[in-house]
Amino acid sequence: MTVHTAVVLLSAAFIGIVVGGLSFLSGGPAAAAVLAGLTAFGVSVPVLRSLIR
Template sequence: MLSVHAAVVFLAAVIIGLVMGGLMFLHDKSVPTAVAAGLGSFGLSVPVLHKLIG
């Protein structure tokens, strides 16, 4: 089970990853670039959101 804090952090990180991936896809029309940007922004936003929200 996840705590509410962890669930909020992961949900916000997923939303950020989806938005960044979508924007990269609209810009480059390349799926691998969009996936890499989405995963990268998800991974980088988790620790930042953990500090900001917690």
């Protein structure tokens, strides 16, 4: 695993955790918060891959 891959995945995981946590704290069900976090993770990986070089 390259440093670039590690930075992208860790940053995407952080974004996913923040989005999932905020979704949960806003009063939504836990399953919806997990789904929001996973979606944020998946969407942010290609964006971060192109931004971080």
